[in-house]
Amino acid sequence: MTDALPIDTGDTAWLLMSSALVLAMIVPGLALFYGGLVRSKNVLGTIMQTVVILCMMTLTWILWGYTLAFGPDHGGIIGGLEWVALNGVGLAPSPDYASTVPHQVFMFFQLMFAAITVALITGSFAERMKFKALILFALLWSTFIYSPLAHWVWGGGWLGKLGALDFAGGAVVHVSSGMAALVCALVLGVRKGYGVEPMPPHNLPMTLLGTGLLWFGWFGFNAGSALGANEIAGVAFLATHTAAAAGGVSWMMAEWMYRGQPTVLGVASGIIAGLATITPGAGYVGPVSALLIGLIAGALCYAAVVWKVRLGYDDSLDVVGIHGVGGIIGLLATGVLASIGAKGLLFGNPGQFGIQLLLVLTTALFALVGTYLILKVVDLMVGLRVSPQDEELGLDLSQHSERAYS
Amino acid sequence: MKLLSAVIKPFKLDEVKDALIELGIQGMTVTEVKGFGRQKGHKETYRGTEYQIEFVPKIKIEIAVPDNLLQSVIETVVRTAKTGSIGDGKIFVSDLQSVIRIRTGETNESAI
Numbered sequence: 001m002t003d004a005l006p007i008d009t010g011d012t013a014w015l016l017m018s019s020a021l022v023l024a025m026i027v028p029g030l031a032l033f034y035g036g037l038v039r040s041k042n043v044l045g046t047i048m049q050t051v052v053i054l055c056m057m058t059l060t061w062i063l064w065g066y067t068l069a070f071g072p073d074h075g076g077i078i079g080g081l082e083w084v085a086l087n088g089v090g091l092a093p094s095p096d097y098a099s100t101v102p103h104q105v106f107m108f109f110q111l112m113f114a115a116i117t118v119a120l121i122t123g124s125f126a127e128r129m130k131f132k133a134l135i136l137f138a139l140l141w142s143t144f145i146y147s148p149l150a151h152w153v154w155g156g157g158w159l160g161k162l163g164a165l166d167f168a169g170g171a172v173v174h175v176s177s178g179m180a181a182l183v184c185a186l187v188l189g190v191r192k193g194y195g196v197e198p199m200p201p202h203n204l205p206m207t208l209l210g211t212g213l214l215w216f217g218w219f220g221f222n223a224g225s226a227l228g229a230n231e232i233a234g235v236a237f238l239a240t241h242t243a244a245a246a247g248g249v250s251w252m253m254a255e256w257m258y259r260g261q262p263t264v265l266g267v268a269s270g271i272i273a274g275l276a277t278i279t280p281g282a283g284y285v286g287p288v289s290a291l292l293i294g295l296i297a298g299a300l301c302y303a304a305v306v307w308k309v310r311l312g313y314d315d316s317l318d319v320v321g322i323h324g325v326g327g328i329i330g331l332l333a334t335g336v337l338a339s340i341g342a343k344g345l346l347f348g349n350p351g352q353f354g355i356q357l358l359l360v361l362t363t364a365l366f367a368l369v370g371t372y373l374i375l376k377v378v379d380l381m382v383g384l385r386v387s388p389q390d391e392e393l394g395l396d397l398s399q400h401s402e403r404a405y406s
Numbered sequence: 407m408k409l410l411s412a413v414i415k416p417f418k419l420d421e422v423k424d425a426l427i428e429l430g431i432q433g434m435t436v437t438e439v440k441g442f443g444r445q446k447g448h449k450e451t452y453r454g455t456e457y458q459i460e461f462v463p464k465i466k467i468e469i470a471v472p473d474n475l476l477q478s479v480i481e482t483v484v485r486t487a488k489t490g491s492i493g494d495g496k497i498f499v500s501d502l503q504s505v506i507r508i509r510t511g512e513t514n515e516s517a518i
Contacts, residue, residue: 198457200450265452306454318453 005093008100014229015101015109021220022112024213026054026119033210033272034123037317040202041394042127043404049122049129053138057115060142062086065114066107068147069155070097076158079151096156098227109224114150116221117173118142123317124181125188125384127199128391131399132382137374141180145370149176149363164359165342165352167236168225170280170330171363178324179367181315187375188384190314192391204264211268215244218275222282235340236282239290240275243282246294247274247301254299258306266302269322273301276326281334284344289337293330301325328364331356407502407515408476412467413441413495414487419465425486426469429478432518435468445493464495470505470518 031050035043057065063085071079083089091102098106118138122129129137152159153166166172191199201207222240226233251270256262277297278290285293304321315321335356338344345353378384385391390398397403414422419436426434440461447460471479480497488494507517 198450198459200452200457200459259451259456261451263451269453302453309454321454 005095005099007093007102008228011098011228011230012101012105014233015098015105015224015227018220018224019105019109019112021217021224022109022116023054023217025217025221026112026116027051029210029213029217030116030119031210032206033214033268034126034317036203036206036208036210037123037201038126039199039394040405041396043202043396044402045131045395045399046122046126048131048400049134050119052135053119053122054115056135056138057118057142058111060139061107061111061114065142065147066110068143069114069150070107070110071155073151073156076156076161077151078148078157079155100228106227109227110150110154113169113173113221114142114146117146117169117177120173120177120319120323121180121184123319124184124315126316127395128188128191128385130383130386131395133378133384136378136381140374140377141371144374145176145180145367146172149366152362153359159359159362162355162358163352164355165284165334165338166280166331166359167283167334168222168279170277170327170334171359174276174279174323174327175331175360175363176367178320178322178327179364180371181319182313182324183368183371183375185313185315185320187372187379190312191316192388194314195312201265204268208264208268211271215271215275218244222279226283232283232341235284235286238287239278239282239285242287242290243274243278243294243297244271245274246291247271247277247298250274250295250298251302252298254302258302269305269318270298270302273297273322273326276323277301277330277333280327280330281338284334284338284340284342286339289333289339293333293337296333297326297329300329328360331360407473407505407518408471409500409502410469410471410476410479410483411498411500412469412483412487413439413464413497414467414483415489415494416463416465418487418489419467422467422483422486425482426479429475429482431469431471431475431479433469437466437468439464439466443493443496462493470502472515472518 031047035047038046067081067083068079071083074080089103089107093099094103149172151157153172218240219237223233223237226236248267248271252262252267255266274294274297278293301322304325305318308321335353336345339347343349440463442460442462447462450457450459483497505517506513
């Protein structure tokens with residue numbers, strides 16, 4: 001290329017801002033959301049997992065994660081190693097991604113997605129994973145699951161070429177972390193005393209604070225995925241907020257009808273379910289479709305977490321029920337309701353639904369099998385669970401020699 | 407002398423304390439405790455899970471009482487701590503062998 005593409009300052013400003021918004025989703029948003037849901041003896045251990053994942057994923061994304069996901073395509077399967085340590089990822093826009101902003105800014109925005117996806121999984125094995133095991137798991141999972149998936153869908157890989165629609169990460173972020181969470185919950189097993197002793201959240205106002213920060217940051221996550229300060233960012237912004245609100249109302253009503261009382265945690269969970277579910281379609285649907293998607297998300301994700309209790313696996317903070325189920329519903333709904341910039345089944349393009357189904361199945365299968373193998377490797381290397389004594393004592397003291405409240 | 411331990415509903419503490427002070431009681435010890443009687447706790451719901459929380463938060467008041475005041479203290483606590491609904495608590499009365507005021511070395515009723 002002889003002429004560098006011109007940089008649009010508005011687009012660049014919005015993508016920088018959006019990256020910072022997604023950071024707020026991770027720390028402190030997700031950290032507090034999860035931290036409030038565990039027992040007080042595990043709150044620091046839980047927050048620590050998310051914070052350290054953010055730090056570690058920053059290093060690995062710069063060193064090799066970005067090039068595997070977005071580097072020059074090899075057979076639609078994986079990015080090449082040409083951009084290791086951001087070699088060649090400069091300030092000029094890339095012709096392939098966000099062609100109006102500096103390439104490094106696009107890379108940085110994607111870094112936040114890589115970090116939050118791994119952090120989401122930690123909810124499934126909360127209160128019982130060894131810290132050493134967590135670090136190894138995060139390194140392996142982001143390298144062998146996240147980067148390839150991001151490549152398939154967004155980095156010029158085969159699913160993107162097929163026309164699969166995933167605006168901000170319904171498959172890459174939510175289905176992948178949700179399915180990984182299912183495997184983690186099954187392989188690690190239930191917490192000591194699960195189903196016998198009460199394990200109520202220790203601080204729901206903390207969880208609510210996290211919910212608000214996640215909601216706020218999600219504007220960067222979804223509207224930022226327009227990769228510019230443009231109409232599509234506006235579409236995604238409105239859809240994101242509408243689905244969040246609809247999800248909160250829908251979960252509350254479902255719970256009210258089923259259990260007889262609405263709960264604060266129910267509304268918060270519904271908001272997150274709405275946000276996760278609108279993610280893949282945020283830039284492709286209008287406000288009424290977004291409202292519908294949010295309503296479906298709240299009720300179905302509530303049904304999923306009730307069903308989990310009957311099945312007996314301990315996905316402690318409901319990553320499967322909210323992100324896995326929400327992501328699947330959102331991807332399929334996008335195949336039906338997409339009307340802006342792409343067409344879904346209801347808008348004269350029935351084939352899109354099939355492609356979305358393929359996207360869901362491929363992502364789920366890849367994440368399920370890959371996560372299982374990674375867990376087996378980590379188990380062989382350092383063991384996955386803390387000892388029963390350490391679990392009884394809590395992660396804060398046993399893993400970090402600290403207490404949140406004295 | 408008697409030692410009176412009253413387990414009551416937490417929000418009743420101020421009412422009970424004020425009435426006891428009015429009666430001439432000079433001091434008491436208050437502890438936040440958990441327990442259950444016939445009330446048997448309550449249900450809590452978090453997403454799909456329901457927990458039966460058996461140990462309910464209560465306040466325990468301990469008062470050393472001279473024999474002549476015992477009956478009126480009991481009546482006062484019963485009157486002020488009562489709501490009429492299940493979970494109002496209990497009063498336990500036991501013999502108190504001796505009391506010593508650390509500052510002065512006074513003993514028994516003059517130390518209460």
